[in-house]
Amino acid sequence: MDTARFELTASPHIKGPDSTPRIMWTVVWSLVPVVLAALWYFGPSAILVISATTVGCVLVERVFGPGGSIRDGSAAITGILLGLTLPAGIPLWMAFLGGAFAIGFGKLLFGGLGQNVFNPALLGRAFLQAAFPEALTTWPDVSGPWWALRGDNFAMPLMAGDPVATVTGATPLGLMKFEGVDTEVVRLMIGSTGGSLGETAAIVILLCGGYLALKKYLDWRIPVSIFISVAVLAQIIHVFDPSKPDALFSLFSGGLMLGAVYMATDMVTSPTTPKGAWIYGAGIGALVVLIRFWGGLPEGVMYAVLLMNAAVPGINQVTQPRLFGTGKEAMS
Amino acid sequence: MLNLFGVTFRHGVHPPDSKSLTDHLPIRRMPFPGRIALPLRQHAGKPARCLVKKGDRVERGDKIAEADGFMSVPIHASAAGTVAEIGWWPHPDGSMAETVVIDVTPHSPQIPRPRMVPDWYGLNPDQVRKAVQDGGVVGLGGAAFPTHVKLSPPKDLAIEWLLVNGAECEPYLTTDHRVMVEYPERVHFGIRIMMQCLGVKRAVIGVEMNKPDAIEALERTKPTDLDITVQGLQVKYPQGAEKMLIQVVTGREVPSGKLPMHVGAVVQNVGSIATIAEIFETGLPLIERVVTVTGPGLKKPSNLIVPVGAMLGDVLAFCGGLTDDAAEIIFGGPMMGSSQPDLRTPITKGVSGVTVLTSKEVKPKKTYPCIKCGHCLDACPVFLNPSALGILAQAARYEDMQQKFHLQDCMLCGSCSYVCPSNIPLSQMFALSKMGLRKQQATAAAKAKAQEGGKVA
Numbered sequence: 001m002d003t004a005r006f007e008l009t010a011s012p013h014i015k016g017p018d019s020t021p022r023i024m025w026t027v028v029w030s031l032v033p034v035v036l037a038a039l040w041y042f043g044p045s046a047i048l049v050i051s052a053t054t055v056g057c058v059l060v061e062r063v064f065g066p067g068g069s070i071r072d073g074s075a076a077i078t079g080i081l082l083g084l085t086l087p088a089g090i091p092l093w094m095a096f097l098g099g100a101f102a103i104g105f106g107k108l109l110f111g112g113l114g115q116n117v118f119n120p121a122l123l124g125r126a127f128l129q130a131a132f133p134e135a136l137t138t139w140p141d142v143s144g145p146w147w148a149l150r151g152d153n154f155a156m157p158l159m160a161g162d163p164v165a166t167v168t169g170a171t172p173l174g175l176m177k178f179e180g181v182d183t184e185v186v187r188l189m190i191g192s193t194g195g196s197l198g199e200t201a202a203i204v205i206l207l208c209g210g211y212l213a214l215k216k217y218l219d220w221r222i223p224v225s226i227f228i229s230v231a232v233l234a235q236i237i238h239v240f241d242p243s244k245p246d247a248l249f250s251l252f253s254g255g256l257m258l259g260a261v262y263m264a265t266d267m268v269t270s271p272t273t274p275k276g277a278w279i280y281g282a283g284i285g286a287l288v289v290l291i292r293f294w295g296g297l298p299e300g301v302m303y304a305v306l307l308m309n310a311a312v313p314g315i316n317q318v319t320q321p322r323l324f325g326t327g328k329e330a331m332s
Numbered sequence: 333m334l335n336l337f338g339v340t341f342r343h344g345v346h347p348p349d350s351k352s353l354t355d356h357l358p359i360r361r362m363p364f365p366g367r368i369a370l371p372l373r374q375h376a377g378k379p380a381r382c383l384v385k386k387g388d389r390v391e392r393g394d395k396i397a398e399a400d401g402f403m404s405v406p407i408h409a410s411a412a413g414t415v416a417e418i419g420w421w422p423h424p425d426g427s428m429a430e431t432v433v434i435d436v437t438p439h440s441p442q443i444p445r446p447r448m449v450p451d452w453y454g455l456n457p458d459q460v461r462k463a464v465q466d467g468g469v470v471g472l473g474g475a476a477f478p479t480h481v482k483l484s485p486p487k488d489l490a491i492e493w494l495l496v497n498g499a500e501c502e503p504y505l506t507t508d509h510r511v512m513v514e515y516p517e518r519v520h521f522g523i524r525i526m527m528q529c530l531g532v533k534r535a536v537i538g539v540e541m542n543k544p545d546a547i548e549a550l551e552r553t554k555p556t557d558l559d560i561t562v563q564g565l566q567v568k569y570p571q572g573a574e575k576m577l578i579q580v581v582t583g584r585e586v587p588s589g590k591l592p593m594h595v596g597a598v599v600q601n602v603g604s605i606a607t608i609a610e611i612f613e614t615g616l617p618l619i620e621r622v623v624t625v626t627g628p629g630l631k632k633p634s635n636l637i638v639p640v641g642a643m644l645g646d647v648l649a650f651c652g653g654l655t656d657d658a659a660e661i662i663f664g665g666p667m668m669g670s671s672q673p674d675l676r677t678p679i680t681k682g683v684s685g686v687t688v689l690t691s692k693e694v695k696p697k698k699t700y701p702c703i704k705c706g707h708c709l710d711a712c713p714v715f716l717n718p719s720a721l722g723i724l725a726q727a728a729r730y731e732d733m734q735q736k737f738h739l740q741d742c743m744l745c746g747s748c749s750y751v752c753p754s755n756i757p758l759s760q761m762f763a764l765s766k767m768g769l770r771k772q773q774a775t776a777a778a779k780a781k782a783q784e785g786g787k788v789a
Contacts, residue, residue, distance in 0.1 A: 007660035007694050008673050010760035012746035013687075014347060014503070014666040015695035018753040020703055072700060114701035114754075219706065272706035272719050316720070323738050324575065324714035325588040 020113075023217050023267075024073030030208045031080050031262070037201035042088035042140065045150040046197050052092040053124070054079030056099020064108050074113055078102050081121035081262055084198025085255060085302070086128070089140045089151015093158070098128040118309045119266045122302050129302075139171050139194040171195045173254045173298040176245055188252035199255040209261035218265040221277035222284075226260040227251060229285025237293060244293050256288060259301035269309045276312075276319035283308045338541040340566035341576040343713050345747045347503050347569055347667065349542055353633040354626045355506045359514055361637045362650050364411045364436050368641035369421050369678040370396065371431045375470040376477045377403030384432060388415045393444035393616055396432055405468045405478050410619040410639035411436045422674040424663045424683060431678070434641070449615035452525050457483070460529045467611040468618045468681070473497060473508075473572070473601035474664055476682030479608065482600060483529050485593045492596040494526055494535040495581055496605055498550075499565055499572030501540060502665025505685040507624045508602045510635045512539065512546035515606055516553040518613070522605030523560060525612060530598060536561045536581045537602070540571055569667060570745040574599045576713055588741050603684070623679055625651045629658030629688035638679050645675030647686060659691040666693070667746045700754035708748035708758060714741050718748035718758045725761040730769035739765055 007013075038046035057079035061070050070076070079099050086095055102124025110116040129136045140150035171194045172183035189202050198205070213220040234250035245253070264270060264284055271280050284304045291300025373379035380397035390396060390409040397407040413436040421431030450463045465480040485491050496519070500508040512519060523535050539547050541564045550562045563581060565571050575586045577599060584595040592599050607618050619640055626633040631652030638647060644661065648654060662669040663683045679686070708718035717737055724733045733739040739762065748758040 005659075006671070006673060007689075008671050009660065009695070010757060010763070011662075011669055011744075012667045012750050012759065013660060013662055013669065013671065013689060013695060014693055014750070015755060016345065016347070016751045018707070018751065019696075019755065020700040020753045023703075023705070023753050074703075112701065114703045216707070267703045267705040270704070272704050272709055272717070274706075274709070320717055320720075320737075321709060321712075321715040323588055323716065323741055324579075325585045325590070325741070 021072045024077055026215065026217055027212065027262075028073055028076050028080065030212050031077070031084075033204050033208055034084060034198050034201065034258075035080065037204045038084065038088075038197040041201070042150050042197060043146045043148060045088040045140070045153055048092055048149075048153050049086050049088060049090055049095050049197060050080055050083030052095035053083035053086070053099035053102075056096040057082070057103045057120075060100045060103040060108070064104065066112055069113060072113060075103055078107070078120045078124070081198075081258075082124045084258060085121065085125045085196050087136065087139050087151070087196050089138055089149075089153065090132075090135050091151075091155035091159070092153050093155070094128060094132050094135055098124040101127045114268050116268060117312070118306055119263050119269045122263055122306050125302055126306065139174075139196075171199075171254065171298065172249075173292065176249070176253070177292075177298040183249075183253070185248045185252055188249070196255065198258045202252045202257040205257040205261050209265075218261070218267075219270065219274075219277050221274060222265045222270055222281045223260040225278045225281025226256075226264060226285045226288075229282040230256065230288055233286060233289040237289070250289065250292070254292070254299045255301040259288075259305055260284070263301070263305050264308070269312060271312050271315045271319065273316055273319040273321060275321075276315040279315050279319065280308050280312065283311065338564035338566040339580050340568050340571060341579050341713060343711055343715070343747070344568040344570060344576075345711050345750050346567075347750060349567060350503045351506050351509070351542065353504065353628075354624050354635050355509055355543070357506075357510075357633070357635050359510050359622055359635045359637055362639070362642065362647065364440075364442060364639060365642050365646035366438070367416070367433060367435055367643065368411055368413075368639060369431050369433045369643060369676065370407050370410070370641040371421065371423050371429045371678065371680060372397050372407060373423070373429050374407065374476060374640070374680040374682065375405050376475060377401075377405075377481075379430070380404055380407045382418060382430070382432060384415050384418070386415050386417055389413075390415065390434065391445050392442045393447070393619055395617075399465060403478060403481060405465055405470055405480075406617070407432075408468055408617040408619050409434060410641050412440045412442055413437045422677045424670060424672065424677055424680055426670060426673075444616060447615045450612055452612040457529045457531070460525060463611060464608055466617070467607075469604060469607050469611065470618070470681050471601050472603035472607065472621055472681065472684060474668065474682055474684055476680070479600065479604055482598055483526065485530070485598065489593050490596055491530050491532050491593060491598055492534065493578075493582055493598070494523065494530060494532045495577055495592075495597055495599045496523060496535060496537040496602050497572055497574070497577055497599055498537055498539040498543070498546065498602040499577060500543070501567075501569045501572040502667055502669070502685070503569075504626050504687045505624045505665045506626070506635060507622045507684045509543045509546055510624075511603050511606050511622055512543065513549050516549040518606045518609040519550065519602055520553055520555055520558075520560065521613070522607070522609035524555065524558060525608055526598075526600060526605065527558065532598070534559050534561075536563050538563050538565050538571075538577050538581060540565045540567045542567045569747065569750075570713055570743075573713065573743060573745060575743070588738065618681060621679075621681065621683075623647070623683060624685040626685065627658075627662075627688035627690075628693065629655050629660075629690045631655060640681055641678045643675065644672060644677045644679070644686065647679060648675070648688070654688060655690065657690040657692070658688050660689045660694050662687040662689065667750065668744070696755060699756055702754055702756060705753060707751045707753065711747040711751045713745060713747060714743065716742055718762075721765075722756055722758050722761055725765045728765075728768065730765050730772055733765055734769055739769060742766070
């Protein structure tokens with residue numbers, strides 16, 4: 001018998017069903033309902049913006065990334081997530097630029113997949129917010145005709161959009177913070193409010209996240225600890241100062257759902273240890289409340305996640321698991 | 333309710349158990365092949381010392397190599413024949429090892445010489461140990477640790493538990509399963525001998541719940557005068573690892589760097605226990621063992637009694653040969669077994685199975701960077717951080733791996749590699765890192781010694 005055809009590999013010789021591309025593409029598919037919700041509320045603009053960011057991400061990954069790495073799906077996730085954080089009326093060239101920055105500076109500069117410290121999508125958004133503050137805070141109203149573009153999406157590159165073309169509204173958080181106007185929580189849950197593309201349909205995001213958590217493609221501890229920490233802190237503060245929003249409003253308004261379920265749980269930039277996940281989530285929640293209640297911005301999820309991203313290596317170091325056969329469980 | 337799925341340890345993985353290929357097949361005896369190869373190193377410890385020379389005639393059961401010290405066992409001829417050569421031969425561990433090759437006499441009746449069957453009841457523990465060592469008995473689960481050493485715990489350690497390992501958590505293998513189903517009395521007899529030798533009062537047989545017929549057979553034949561419990565275990569890998577089994581049954585974690593006996597437990601594989609019983613039933617040493625020859629790449633999967641030293645090619649041929657898409661031949665199971673490149677490699681005492689995988693089952697080649705998903709942390713049964721260890725291993729920082737992340741506590745079970753979505757060969761990297769660490773420490777020690785010597789001079 002000829003043995004040259006036999007494999008000679010180290011154990012284990014079999015492998016579980018999960019693979020990195022499979023995880024990434026599952027996350028991409030799980031985002032489809034969220035994108036559809038955005039389409040429902042914001043019309044064709046939603047698809048245009050999300051496509052622009054995704055093309056920006058994938059193109060940069062394809063050109064500058066290691067060979068064929070777009071097939072693992074991680075660039076597509078970054079693109080879709082970044083698109084979901086933007087307002088519907090943003091000029092497409094800005095969205096594209098944001099996507100390119102997210103992958104180029106947020107991921108490839110660190111060494112590509114698995115090496116980046118910060119969530120690339122949020123880094124892309126932070127870049128856009130710094131570069132084009134006006135476009136990033138022009139929130140179109142959800143009430144217009146469905147098919148109409150929600151802003152000057154087709155503004156020429158390097159030109160700001162035509163402000164007249166946009167019917168603007170305000171986000172619930174903005175209304176709360178600057179005008180003291182409350183929004184019904186039910187409307188927050190189903191998403192019929194102003195805001196960025198993916199920050200509106202809280203229930204859809206929760207369901208999609210639940211699916212990923214069941215598949216163990218996201219660590220349930222992170223969103224749960226964020227929710228607990230936001231709810232508890234907000235409620236305590238609300239009791240002492242009723243002008244601040246309560247727990248329910250805090251949970252369902254703004255980008256908290258998208259941030260907690262999809263951004264904070266990015267495997268690469270979140271802690272690997274279970275204990276670390278709790279600390280990380282609690283930290284994000286606390287920062288969100290801090291920024292929202294006392295910071296200059298109405299929304300704080302982005303900076304909260306990015307700040308805690310930076311703390312992840314430290315969190316990992318102090319939350320190493322207890323070695324089997326050490327501590328009080330071991331008999332000596 | 334608690335016992336519906338059996339008790340278990342924390343973490344671990346769930347590979348498909350794939351045992352249905354052979355778990356219902358009675359053990360058959362494989363005919364004697366034309367040639368057998370008996371390596372002098374078939375056990376953990378010192379290799380045996382050869383007693384025969386080329387051209388010698390041996391009967392089945394004759395001692396052909398003697399134990400070299402306490403941490404060693406003798407080797408016996410598993411078939412009557414003539415010593416054809418003594419030299420280097422492919423060994424299951426991938427190296428070439430000193431081996432006695434015997435041309436089996438065709439048409440020989442293969443009847444062993446008449447021998448004394450030791451009367452176990454009249455023997456004191458030392459004599460039992462001697463008989464077990466003389467029988468060449470080692471752990472048949474894979475590590476091939478000499479059994480008489482396990483029977484000789486230091487006097488100052490109180491041994492409370494005898495744990496009989498019938499978990500057989502490796503996918504595909506049904507060796508222990510069939511032994512428990514077909515020879516339950518022999519298992520209980522072996523337990524009786526071990527309990528008396530160790531002076532323990534309690535024995536627990538741990539069996540994974542995917543072997544209900546084994547549990548039933550053991551319960552049915554349980555002697556009434558001994559405190560033996562059959563404990564159902566959850567089907568989970570690596571349930572059969574010593575430390576996991578001890579933790580499940582006794583609730584105690586073996587301290588890091590210590591042995592089972594430090595928590596008062598001796599763990600023995602169920603097949604080895606049956607072999608001990610055989611020594612006191614027939615007087616025959618360990619010259620044959622039950623081997624599951626299985627896998628989707630094999631035409632006729634079987635549970636076989638194979639003479640120790642039978643060559644891989646002969647065993648596969650007896651099982652109908654390989655299918656066209658057979659891609660990898662493994663000694664042992666797919667989680668911890670070793671792939672074999674050479675069909676002349678003999679089945680040694682520690683080989684519990686032969687698994688032939690097709691290209692569908694073998695793991696993919698493509699790897700991705702670590703995405704820090706943490707799945708390996710949730711899989712590691714000894715609570716290591718394989719993700720962090722893997723990154724350090726790539727940088728060859730062995731000292732850091734040991735000091736910060738406890739490299740030496742890794743038992744190379746492969747759970748982390750199994751779950752890794754990026755297909756990073758973590759356990760292979762850790763095996764190499766352990767060797768690297770040992771080398772570094774040896775170099776450092778030699779250097780320190782040299783410096784000290786310099787000072788003295």
